Amino acid sequence: MDPDLNIFLVGPMGAGKTTIGRQLAKALDKTFLDSDHEIETRTGADIPWIFDLEGEAGFRRRECQVIDELTRRKGIVLATGGGAVLAEENRRHLADRGVVVYLRTSVEQQLQRTARDRNRPLLQTEDPRARLQELFVQRDPLYREIANIVVDTDNRSVRSTVNAILKQLRLLSDPS
Numbered sequence: 268m269d270p271d272l273n274i275f276l277v278g279p280m281g282a283g284k285t286t287i288g289r290q291l292a293k294a295l296d297k298t299f300l301d302s303d304h305e306i307e308t309r310t311g312a313d314i315p316w317i318f319d320l321e322g323e324a325g326f327r328r329r330e331c332q333v334i335d336e337l338t339r340r341k342g343i344v345l346a347t348g349g350g351a352v353l354a355e356e357n358r359r360h361l362a363d364r365g366v367v368v369y370l371r372t373s374v375e376q377q378l379q380r381t382a383r384d385r386n387r388p389l390l391q392t393e394d395p396r397a398r399l400q401e402l403f404v405q406r407d408p409l410y411r412e413i414a415n416i417v418v419d420t421d422n423r424s425v426r427s428t429v430n431a432i433l434k435q436l437r438l439l440s441d442p443s
Contacts, residue, residue, distance in 0.1 A: 268295065268436065268437070268440050269440070270296075270297075270342050271341040271342050272342065272365065272366065272440075273338065273340070273341065273342065273343050273344075273345065273364055273365030273366070274291065274295070274297070274343070274344045274345070274365055274366050274368060274432075274436070275338065275344075275345045275347060275361045275364075275365045275366070275367050275368065276288050276291075276344070276345065276346045276347060276368050276370055277347050277351065277352055277361065277367055277368070277369050277370070277410050277413070277414065278349065278369055278370035278371060278372065278410060278420075279349045279372060279377055279399070279402060279403060279406065280348075280349040280377060280381055281372060281376065281377035281378075281379075281380035281381045282349075282370040282371065282372040282377070282420050283370055283372070283380075283420050283425065283428065284301075284346035284347065284370055285301050285304075285346045286425055287346075287370060287420070287425055287428050287429060287432070288301065288344050288345070288346035290425055290426070290429045291344050291429050291432055291433070292343075292344035294429055294433060295344065295433075297342050297343055297344050298340075298342065298343045298344070299343070299344050299345075299346075300337055300340075300343055300344070300345045300346070301345070301346040302330060302333050302334055302337060302345060302346065302347045302348055302351060303346075303348045305333050305337065306326075306329050306330060306333050309329075309333070310329070314326065317329070323350075327350070327353065327354060330348060330350075330351055330354070330357070331354050331356055331357055334347065334351055334357045334360055334361070335356070335357075335360055338360045338361060338364040338365065339364065343365075345365075347361070349402070349406070350402075350406070352406055352409040352410055352412075352413065353405075353406070353409065358409060358412065358413050361413055362413040366415045366416065366436065366439060367413045367414050367415050367416070368414065368415070368416045368417075368418060368432055368435075369410040369411065369413075369414035369416070369417045369418070370418055370420050370428070371407075371410070371417055371418065371419045371420065371421075372419070372420045372421055373421050374396060374399045374400050374403055375421075376420070376421050376422075377399050378395060378396055378399065381395075415439060416432065416435040416436070416439070418431050418432055418435070
């Protein structure tokens with residue numbers, strides 16, 4: 268596999284992008300990056316605080332800048348935030364600069380995985396299930412639009428998911 272190949276993970280919150288991304292990067296001997304973590308490091312603030320101060324629009328502007336910059340690197344595995352695909356510019360950069368892997372998961376799994384996580388500004392609502400369903404309807408077509416590979420993460424271990432991605436990457440790089 269091309270050592271300069273970039274792999275970009277997209278999908279909803281709770282799909283496992285960061286956890287799976289770390290293991291995938293290790294398996295491929297690539298550098299792992301997380302766009303949300305990068306934003307927090309650069310601003311010195313956590314994402315809920317950025318949302319409080321600048322609103323979602325301010326956060327999305329920062330996200331576009333970081334994704335543009337990170338996707339220009341070579342040989343990385345990048346976990347993106349769940350809403351990164353909302354910006355057409357981000358979708359273009361992701362699709363043009365690497366292989367996009369959509370980690371698909373059900374609303375039920377998202378609820379289980381994010382139940383105690385207070386670091387998710389979009390879930391600080393009376394009805395997280397309804398909010399996740401709304402986000403799925405809005406974002407699933409955008410994830411699919413740019414995905415080279417779709418892997419369902421429901422009821423699957425990290426290792427099994429990483430192996431499924433590796434298998435699909437091999438097929439993409441050598442379809443014969």
